[in-house]
Amino acid sequence: MAYRRVDIEIIRQIRSKIADDKRVMTEKQDLAGYSYDGSFGSYMPEVVVQPKSTEEVAAIVKLAYENTIPIIPRGQSTSLSGGPLPVEGGIVLDLSKMDQKLEVIVDDLIVVVSPGVLTGNIHAAAERAGLMYPPDPSSSAVSTIGGNLAENSGGPRGLKYGVTKDYVLGLELVTPQGEIIRTGGRTVKNVTGYDLTKLIVGSEGTLGIITEATLQLIPKPLGTATLMAIFDDIVTSGEAISKVLTSGILPAKMEIMDQACIQAVESYKPSGLPVDAEAIILIEVDGHPRAVEEEIKEAAQICETIGARSVRIASTQAERESLWKARKMVSPAITRVKPTKISEDATVPRSQIPEMFARLKKIREKYKVNLVVFGHAGDGNLHPNIVADKRDKEEMKRVEKAVAEIFETAIELGGTLSGEHGIGNMKAPFMEMELGAAGLDMMRRIKESWDPKNIMNPGKIFPEPGQKLNLTEG
Amino acid sequence: MAYRRVDIEIIRQIRSKIADDKRVMTEKQDLAGYSYDGSFGSYMPEVVVQPKSTEEVAAIVKLAYENTIPIIPRGQSTSLSGGPLPVEGGIVLDLSKMDQKLEVIVDDLIVVVSPGVLTGNIHAAAERAGLMYPPDPSSSAVSTIGGNLAENSGGPRGLKYGVTKDYVLGLELVTPQGEIIRTGGRTVKNVTGYDLTKLIVGSEGTLGIITEATLQLIPKPLGTATLMAIFDDIVTSGEAISKVLTSGILPAKMEIMDQACIQAVESYKPSGLPVDAEAIILIEVDGHPRAVEEEIKEAAQICETIGARSVRIASTQAERESLWKARKMVSPAITRVKPTKISEDATVPRSQIPEMFARLKKIREKYKVNLVVFGHAGDGNLHPNIVADKRDKEEMKRVEKAVAEIFETAIELGGTLSGEHGIGNMKAPFMEMELGAAGLDMMRRIKESWDPKNIMNPGKIFPEPGQKLNLTEG
Numbered sequence: 001m002a003y004r005r006v007d008i009e010i011i012r013q014i015r016s017k018i019a020d021d022k023r024v025m026t027e028k029q030d031l032a033g034y035s036y037d038g039s040f041g042s043y044m045p046e047v048v049v050q051p052k053s054t055e056e057v058a059a060i061v062k063l064a065y066e067n068t069i070p071i072i073p074r075g076q077s078t079s080l081s082g083g084p085l086p087v088e089g090g091i092v093l094d095l096s097k098m099d100q101k102l103e104v105i106v107d108d109l110i111v112v113v114s115p116g117v118l119t120g121n122i123h124a125a126a127e128r129a130g131l132m133y134p135p136d137p138s139s140s141a142v143s144t145i146g147g148n149l150a151e152n153s154g155g156p157r158g159l160k161y162g163v164t165k166d167y168v169l170g171l172e173l174v175t176p177q178g179e180i181i182r183t184g185g186r187t188v189k190n191v192t193g194y195d196l197t198k199l200i201v202g203s204e205g206t207l208g209i210i211t212e213a214t215l216q217l218i219p220k221p222l223g224t225a226t227l228m229a230i231f232d233d234i235v236t237s238g239e240a241i242s243k244v245l246t247s248g249i250l251p252a253k254m255e256i257m258d259q260a261c262i263q264a265v266e267s268y269k270p271s272g273l274p275v276d277a278e279a280i281i282l283i284e285v286d287g288h289p290r291a292v293e294e295e296i297k298e299a300a301q302i303c304e305t306i307g308a309r310s311v312r313i314a315s316t317q318a319e320r321e322s323l324w325k326a327r328k329m330v331s332p333a334i335t336r337v338k339p340t341k342i343s344e345d346a347t348v349p350r351s352q353i354p355e356m357f358a359r360l361k362k363i364r365e366k367y368k369v370n371l372v373v374f375g376h377a378g379d380g381n382l383h384p385n386i387v388a389d390k391r392d393k394e395e396m397k398r399v400e401k402a403v404a405e406i407f408e409t410a411i412e413l414g415g416t417l418s419g420e421h422g423i424g425n426m427k428a429p430f431m432e433m434e435l436g437a438a439g440l441d442m443m444r445r446i447k448e449s450w451d452p453k454n455i456m457n458p459g460k461i462f463p464e465p466g467q468k469l470n471l472t473e474g
Numbered sequence: 475m476a477y478r479r480v481d482i483e484i485i486r487q488i489r490s491k492i493a494d495d496k497r498v499m500t501e502k503q504d505l506a507g508y509s510y511d512g513s514f515g516s517y518m519p520e521v522v523v524q525p526k527s528t529e530e531v532a533a534i535v536k537l538a539y540e541n542t543i544p545i546i547p548r549g550q551s552t553s554l555s556g557g558p559l560p561v562e563g564g565i566v567l568d569l570s571k572m573d574q575k576l577e578v579i580v581d582d583l584i585v586v587v588s589p590g591v592l593t594g595n596i597h598a599a600a601e602r603a604g605l606m607y608p609p610d611p612s613s614s615a616v617s618t619i620g621g622n623l624a625e626n627s628g629g630p631r632g633l634k635y636g637v638t639k640d641y642v643l644g645l646e647l648v649t650p651q652g653e654i655i656r657t658g659g660r661t662v663k664n665v666t667g668y669d670l671t672k673l674i675v676g677s678e679g680t681l682g683i684i685t686e687a688t689l690q691l692i693p694k695p696l697g698t699a700t701l702m703a704i705f706d707d708i709v710t711s712g713e714a715i716s717k718v719l720t721s722g723i724l725p726a727k728m729e730i731m732d733q734a735c736i737q738a739v740e741s742y743k744p745s746g747l748p749v750d751a752e753a754i755i756l757i758e759v760d761g762h763p764r765a766v767e768e769e770i771k772e773a774a775q776i777c778e779t780i781g782a783r784s785v786r787i788a789s790t791q792a793e794r795e796s797l798w799k800a801r802k803m804v805s806p807a808i809t810r811v812k813p814t815k816i817s818e819d820a821t822v823p824r825s826q827i828p829e830m831f832a833r834l835k836k837i838r839e840k841y842k843v844n845l846v847v848f849g850h851a852g853d854g855n856l857h858p859n860i861v862a863d864k865r866d867k868e869e870m871k872r873v874e875k876a877v878a879e880i881f882e883t884a885i886e887l888g889g890t891l892s893g894e895h896g897i898g899n900m901k902a903p904f905m906e907m908e909l910g911a912a913g914l915d916m917m918r919r920i921k922e923s924w925d926p927k928n929i930m931n932p933g934k935i936f937p938e939p940g941q942k943l944n945l946t947e948g
Contacts, residue, residue, distance in 0.1 A: 449922065
């Protein structure tokens with residue numbers, strides 16, 4: 001596709017549609033801040049626009065459509081899969097300034113939000129009303145709901161509560177033609193035609209720009225309790241996870257850290273973690289206080305019976321936070337080892353977690369990479385992280401091969417390339433491996449029917465012919 | 475679209491692809507049994523095929539595609555919106571014989587099913603494993619999972635647990651071209667490309683034929699309790715519902731019956747229901763037994779404080795069943811009044827339920843129709859049912875107008891045409907009213923890109939130009 005470059009005439013037209021000149025940026029130093037995200041690689045936009053209203057978004061998209069210019073929506077750039085990278089240049093729409101609306105409607109158990117609102121602010125607003133917005137991506141204090149919607153973000157609570165998509169009732173969307181449409185509505189039940197809402201959530205900005213969302217809230221659970229269990233071997237920890245889940249308990253969170261993770265955290269900030277243990281599991285239950293009290297005891301007993309080395313229960317807020325500290329230190333601890341972090345989210349059926357850990361161990365040895373694994377064990381969503389130094393081309397070649405083998409292994413075990421980070425540009429070359437040619441073709445038909453000029457976030461999800469994973473350039 | 479008729483040559487080709495001649499039906503008396511469903515209207519298929527494998531389905535779809543013949547999937551024909559009606563003739567695929575697979579995989583909390591399996595059998599298989607498949611359409615004892623998937627069926631438990639779509643992790647699908655694809659997988663988290671799974675669920679057989687599904691199960695709640703509250707006026711009952719939901723309790727079910735309903739049930743089988751009350755509410759909570767015990771007491775207290783005339787709590791299975799009896803008698807009771815039942819499922823935001831009841835009362839008076847209302851009050855999904863006699867053309871004209879006004883009212887109150895029954899052919903004329911021209915166009919783009927010959931269940935969801943609701947013909 002031949003795109004028109006953003007020239008002086010286009011800039012003039014953009015400025016005529018955006019009330020405030022400061023919200024249209026063309027200077028190199030301004031653009032540079034929009035050239036990267038939380039993933040690998042860097043690409044310069046041609047212009048950055050900060051719209052503040054749906055009408056401004058629609059006007060810019062219409063202009064891009066008429067002139068065949070790429071248009072890339074962006075929130076707070078915490079994406080780990082390259083979602084907001086302008087890989088073909090064009091117009092970056094910085095939606096973080098479009099954060100006017102955050103309206104909790106208690107009687108309908110919903111909240112209506114603008115795309116630039118931070119997800120953490122939605123959590124806080126819901127809690128003030130005695131309600132809860134369950135999706136909790138680890139980035140939620142700093143990521144926007146628009147980004148969460150585009151990527152269908154997950155998080156630890158996915159086990160019990162599902163992911164972002166499960167809480168989206170309706171959207172306002174600017175289509176690739178610049179039309180404003182509304183999908184879904186304000187009700188949990190809605191079968192009026194195709195579910196465009198759930199098609200758009202997770203489509204990574206390739207089908208339109210989300211300008212408003214109506215999200216479902218639930219009553220806030222009144223009780224919470226946490227336990228930490230330490231296991232000498234990781235297979236036993238997998239058995240404990242299965243046993244808890246089939247005992248009638250559905251925990252809110254079930255997190256796992258492997259030995260490499262434990263060692264990295266302990267050498268970063270020594271706090272007495274057992275560096276000889278193969279796995280630490282954290283289980284959190286929430287709900288009615290009396291149920292929570294019994295369930296956490298039952299879960300502890302199951303872990304002990306199956307063979308945990310030790311189990312600790314935390315009931316107060318302070319005790320809970322101390323148990324979670326180790327898990328929260330994983331990211332800073334591992335980036336101390338080497339500067340470049342490749343964070344994956346290969347997801348397997350729950351029963352395959354022990355096998356996945358065994359395979360990841362082999363991959364670590366085979367390619368001599370710094371691979372640590374943690375993640376959401378209850379729903380099979382692991383985070384194999386490789387830390388490396390991107391200036392070391394030889395090492396990056398080994399990382400490339402290790403990453404490819406991680407993807408292949410996840411699919412071989414009946415899992416998926418991506419549980420919660422999205423495909424972006426980096427995983428696009430692996431799409432056909434998971435979906436088959438016919439499956440990928442059905443996705444492409446949708447993309448082409450909605451966006452025939454391929455202006456909406458081009459270069460994402462769909463592989464270019466012959467495209468391969470490349471971690472040594474870009 | 476000019477379809478090819480099913481002639482002797484097509485029949486010969488169908489027979490060459492289906493192993494057993496008895497599974498290809500062309501006799502008029504056989505076809506007649508496939509001309510209707512649970513909705514209004516009757517249309518004759520040209521041939522009925524009962525495939526038993528994905529390969530047979532793919533072969534028949536390929537044949538239909540090559541020859542441009544309509545192809546209509548069908549389960550047990552309990553649809554209330556015309557889903558399986560062959561309105562353009564063609565090949566009806568009776569999938570009820572394709573029921574070989576019903577495999578619960580406990581460690582992964584999933585069940586893999588063939589489309590012809592009865593949903594009630596999935597409930598039973600999950601329970602035997604200590605698990606639960608939450609979606610519970612009222613038809614589940616007699617409807618197939620394939621039909622539930624095509625229509626994205628709801629049910630009373632939608633309030634707490636969501637609908638069919640929320641439990642579908644993956645599908646095997648035969649595309650309109652006869653290709654076999656797999657969407658999603660076996661994991662709760664999956665963001666690999668567009669969510670074809672959730673696009674197909676609820677697409678009413680217009681995008682392909684579902685030949686296998688992987689469904690999520692959850693741990694079975696160990697306790698259940700029910701209460702019945704009687705209210706002198708319906709507005710107060712709406713307040714009680716809101717108050718319970720914002721008190722930290724999320725009931726599994728919250729059902730409501732209006733006065734016309736109470737009177738119909740009481741005159742059908744007198745059991746001491748208060749015929750002067752404006753509303754009866756049933757609330758069921760489930761979960762940990764200790765939580766359930768407290769929550770049902772709290773809910774009862776809220777109802778009493780807000781002004782219920784009386785509240786009864788049932789804790790044993792027998793007591794619970796006795797409370798549910800009135801609700802379960804609604805359907806047989808109202809069809810005793812008149813033979814033709816038009817069952818709608820207009821859904822409004824929860825806070826609009828009292829207003830919706832007031833408007834429905836006006837519609838009943840304005841058009842002098844036998845309108846009763848019951849439904850799932852907790853999630854705003856009401857069932858306004860009109861009973862009439864379809865031989866009485868004058869009455870049916872009034873019913874037509876009343877139905878149209880019900881749809882308009884639901885949309886005016888921020889709701890939707892259909893909460894759980896689907897659009898089918900009857901509601902198609904109202905689609906643009908809810909979605910707008912641009913919104914409907916985006917759905918149509920998907921349909922055309924997947925099924926350019928419009929062979930998959932034609933006449934459903936999308937209105938023909940100028941199409942109007944018609945209850946006096948067909």
